[in-house]
Amino acid sequence: MAEGLRERKKRETKRRISDIATGLFLEHGFVTVTVADVAEAADVSVNTVYNYFPAKEDLFLDRMEGVTLRLSRMIRGRDKGESAAHAVLREMREQIGAVSPAYGLMDGFDAFMNVIEHAPTLKARLFYLQQEVHDAVVATLREETGAAEDDPLPLLVGGQIAWIENTAVGYITREMTAGRKATAVSRETLVLLDEIEDLLSEKVLGYAVRD
Template sequence: MAEGMGLRERKKMQTRSRLLSVALRMFSERGFDKVSVAEIAAAADVSKMTVFNYFGSKEELICGPLEDHVGDVARTVRERRVGESASAAVHRAYLAALVAHDPSVGASDNPVALSVRRLMQETPSLLHRVYGLQYRALAELAEVLTEETGDPIGSRLAAGLLFEVRTTLIGENHRRAQGGASMEELVREGRETAERAFAMVEQGLGDYATRSG
């Protein structure tokens, strides 16, 4: 990624990465709530303002990357193929991300990604932030379905089913990765689980919200 960047962009990426690395180390040692932004800045040898230039809050240090994926499921459904149902589109996109070892679906054994996940699970304030992002993602998906079907109740129900199955699968991927599963094992077992899970959803949703030509 850094190869196509200019010097300024590379330095910004390096600073951002260093701040995250320092923060994770300190959070792991002392706990998220017992570390201040000022302490992170001092340990990273930058000003407190520099930290806030990269991250709007201490929570964003950890949860910021999730912001980039809030609209993933809604976008998948909005841009699905002609003749493809909402469920089939989410299923297809999830499997593609899984095979690509995309961290956004938990298909990564990167130590930083695993540390972030553990910290989220162990810190109530971070979990609260994560749940808020998930609610936004669910609302965006329901809005897309409502725009197409004119059925707000059915859309919310369908969005809830699709979002829940995807969230459950991602959680299972994280569990496997944290348990030491290889990426080959994770992807193989993840695909089998996904096929079973989406089959259960599709029995209920069927061809709901299939895009017409």
């Protein structure tokens, strides 16, 4: 269905508010800038900001929603004969090898992470998002395999799959915030993914193979 004019205007307004807020946070810090400051800069009311963003943290992390379900999409999109873990490793290699901004391989990522580093509520939100990623992976594995609720394998394998991404993202974040070049960090992360794969058991690597 084509996007209507009303929906398009709402999406554009939300994006504009988010962009303005991010610019303010990068310049002045998350703690210092208030929602009222964002509203004034965006020429909207405070209530309008809250209509689009229930919490101040959502203004800075509003594009993280796709990250929560990223691994689940990779698992559901696995090829015939491919396991869940191999699908995740394959897609991560493709995106990281392409120096994708989706994994923080971009100019300015250090400034983005610096804002988070100095904002306890943003750091707490990121930890919460990591748990959401894990829970989504586990739920997806149960759906894809038909595993019973008391079957521990989706929980155990899901934890390992979430660990793959979390470890790679942690490495990229550390290196990018140290001022490294994205292309170099990309190459090193691909090596890291190979090492991670070597550590995984055959039970994890062979789980949820698509018929």
